[in-house]
Amino acid sequence: ANETHFFKWEVEYMYGAPDCLTNIVMGINGQFPGPTIKAKAGDTVVVDLTNKLLTEGVVIHWHGITQRGTPWADGTASISQCAINPGETFNYTFKVDKAGTYFYHGHYGMQRSAGLYGLLIVDVEEGKEEPFKYDGEFSLLLSDWWHKGVHEQEVGLSANPMTWIGEPQSLLINGKGQYNCSLAAAHNSGSGGLPECNFRGNENDTCAPNILRVKPNKTYRLRVASTTALVSLNLAVRNHKMLMVEADGNYLQKFSVKDFDIYSGETYSVLFKTDQNPRNNYWIYVGVRGREPRTPQGLAILDYQSTTPTKQPTLAPKPTPGWNDYQRSKLFSKKLLAHSESPKPPANHHRRIFLLNTQNRINGYTKWAINNVSLTLPPTPYLGSIKYGINESFDQNSPPDTFDLNTYDIMSPPSNPNAAYGNGVYTLELNNTIDVILQNANMLKAGDSEIHPWHLHGHDFWVLGYGEGKFSSEKDEKKLNLKNPPLRNTVVIFPYGWTAIRFVADNPGVWPFHCHIEPHLHMGMGVVFAEGVDRLGDIPNEALSCGLTAKMLMSGSGGKMLTSGSGPPKTFNPIYILYIFIFIFSYF
Numbered sequence: 001a002n003e004t005h006f007f008k009w010e011v012e013y014m015y016g017a018p019d020c021l022t023n024i025v026m027g028i029n030g031q032f033p034g035p036t037i038k039a040k041a042g043d044t045v046v047v048d049l050t051n052k053l054l055t056e057g058v059v060i061h062w063h064g065i066t067q068r069g070t071p072w073a074d075g076t077a078s079i080s081q082c083a084i085n086p087g088e089t090f091n092y093t094f095k096v097d098k099a100g101t102y103f104y105h106g107h108y109g110m111q112r113s114a115g116l117y118g119l120l121i122v123d124v125e126e127g128k129e130e131p132f133k134y135d136g137e138f139s140l141l142l143s144d145w146w147h148k149g150v151h152e153q154e155v156g157l158s159a160n161p162m163t164w165i166g167e168p169q170s171l172l173i174n175g176k177g178q179y180n181c182s183l184a185a186a187h188n189s190g191s192g193g194l195p196e197c198n199f200r201g202n203e204n205d206t207c208a209p210n211i212l213r214v215k216p217n218k219t220y221r222l223r224v225a226s227t228t229a230l231v232s233l234n235l236a237v238r239n240h241k242m243l244m245v246e247a248d249g250n251y252l253q254k255f256s257v258k259d260f261d262i263y264s265g266e267t268y269s270v271l272f273k274t275d276q277n278p279r280n281n282y283w284i285y286v287g288v289r290g291r292e293p294r295t296p297q298g299l300a301i302l303d304y305q306s307t308t309p310t311k312q313p314t315l316a317p318k319p320t321p322g323w324n325d326y327q328r329s330k331l332f333s334k335k336l337l338a339h340s341e342s343p344k345p346p347a348n349h350h351r352r353i354f355l356l357n358t359q360n361r362i363n364g365y366t367k368w369a370i371n372n373v374s375l376t377l378p379p380t381p382y383l384g385s386i387k388y389g390i391n392e393s394f395d396q397n398s399p400p401d402t403f404d405l406n407t408y409d410i411m412s413p414p415s416n417p418n419a420a421y422g423n424g425v426y427t428l429e430l431n432n433t434i435d436v437i438l439q440n441a442n443m444l445k446a447g448d449s450e451i452h453p454w455h456l457h458g459h460d461f462w463v464l465g466y467g468e469g470k471f472s473s474e475k476d477e478k479k480l481n482l483k484n485p486p487l488r489n490t491v492v493i494f495p496y497g498w499t500a501i502r503f504v505a506d507n508p509g510v511w512p513f514h515c516h517i518e519p520h521l522h523m524g525m526g527v528v529f530a531e532g533v534d535r536l537g538d539i540p541n542e543a544l545s546c547g548l549t550a551k552m553l554m555s556g557s558g559g560k561m562l563t564s565g566s567g568p569p570k571t572f573n574p575i576y577i578l579y580i581f582i583f584i585f586s587y588f
């Protein structure tokens with residue numbers, strides 16, 4: 001039977017020491033990371049989210065949940081809803097329709113970087129089976145952590161000249177890292193512990209590595225989700241091979257690895273056997289890839305429980321594979337294929353959109369742009385503007401479906417670096433099959449192109465292929481995989497390369513598609529897809545009561561009021577009685 005899970009959450013800034021250095025983190029009900037939600041496929045999740053921040057709005061996005069029929073619960077500020085004001089409560093009610101490993105996170109400003117995130121685990125329905133078996137499971141939520149607060153980060157990114165956020169100070173596993181402490185430093189050449197570091201190797205310390213307590217000769221499922229703000233990661237368990245079985249809530253054709261890459265916005269499940277010497281414990285470790293690392297590895301401990309308290313592993317973590325060994329990264333990504341029972345993509349597309357990713361400037365400000373348009377979000381949520389036809393609330397010119405494929409030189413800095421701001425929306429025909437070719441290019445600096453993990457809301461997509469250089473319809477079309485492409489909600493584009501995806505626009509709503517590197521989104525790296533919004537029934541007024549929709553709703557001329565006490569202004573005014581009297585008495 002399907003269940004409904006109710007939660008009452010309060011979001012606040014609080015003191016925390018994720019890497020043993022006291023700092024400010026975003027917490028939910030006093031916890032960082034936020035509580036893990038567990039449900040079964042088909043269940044309903046209800047979260048009453050109260051904003052306890054003193055001076056800013058908040059929203060939460062349920063990453064990987066398609067929000068069919070509830071697009072206003074997608075939790076994207078200015079897109080699916082108004083940011084929740086301090087002191088107010090917003091009700092997120094949505095169905096989790098597919099088993100898998102998911103997470104949730106802030107989607108307003110850079111609140112994900114500030115620590116607003118947690119896990120969302122969806123089990124299979126009772127009586128159903130997954131295409132693999134295991135004896136127990138653990139979940140690891142991966143993130144990166146800066147000592148500089150997010151407000152300072154945001155101001156720096158938005159300034160002219162831009163101050164880049166730099167590399168993270170720590171990598172966190174389930175919210176715990178060890179900043180420059182002897183433990184991590186011992187395995188990463190560099191300085192010894194700093195005086196600020198309070199980690200003394202005690203497993204009860206707030207930042208002590210997470211301990212996964214296992215029994216020998218069993219099979220465990222490890223669920224891993226990356227909510228990093230910036231870095232790409234590689235995860236390994238010393239001496240243990242892993243079997244890749246799930247990606248972003250979809251089953252994979254299984255394959256064995258010694259380590260695997262995980263980009264921001266992705267989730268994986270792997271199986272491993274506890275078949276090593278049970279008298280030892282083993283490090284689980286993550287390190288930075290795709291950017292020149294300046295951050296020590298993040299650690300957790302696989303504990304075979306031969307001693308109490310937990311013994312430190314004897315074998316050091318291995319070095320993370322070379323950060324710029326993209327050949328290695330591509331080999332791994334190309335091994336990810338769909339399980340044989342996974343849905344197949346339609347054979348043809350109705351529309352193909354090319355999205356060129358460039359770093360640009362607008363009036364001297366550093367931005368990211370897609371087909372030369374740098375995304376800025378309007379104050380009125382798109383969902384309401386489109387549903388009620390309030391055209392003046394955003395630019396009605398759709399951004400271009402392509403860039404100059406023939407002449408644009410992706411290997412060099414943009415010849416004209418100037419981009420334009422835009423908040424245009426791609427309107428997709430309901431039920432059309434859409435292809436997107438994400439095209440990477442050189443940044444502003446010559447000889448440099450970076451990784452971007454792109455995440456789509458409201459849908460899974462098939463990853464049809466990756467390639468080098470500029471996508472060519474003649475050469476690359478026939479290389480696309482229509483046989484067993486993996487279904488995902490996040491996919492990477494490699495430096496100077498392209499990635500092709502396909503999805504069916506069958507979910508009425510307004511859905512962002514963006515780079516999951518949070519500072520990049522902040523700098524405009526995203527687009528918005530709108531489909532079938534006219535098909536939506538009543539959208540809860542709470543979602544749209546800001547900007548021009550608020551004005552409209554408050555005047556009582558649209559939408560159904562769902563909250564008692566906040567109905568349209570009353571048209572009966574006691575002053576009318578006086579007018580009637582004046583009218584009557586005027587006869588005398």
Ligand SMILES: O=C1O[C@H]([C@@H](O)CO)C(O)=C1O
Pocket residue numbers: 164359443450520
């Ligand atoms: O957007 C970015 O800016 C910096 C760099 O290009 C300028 O410092 C970087 O690495 C990014 O990803």
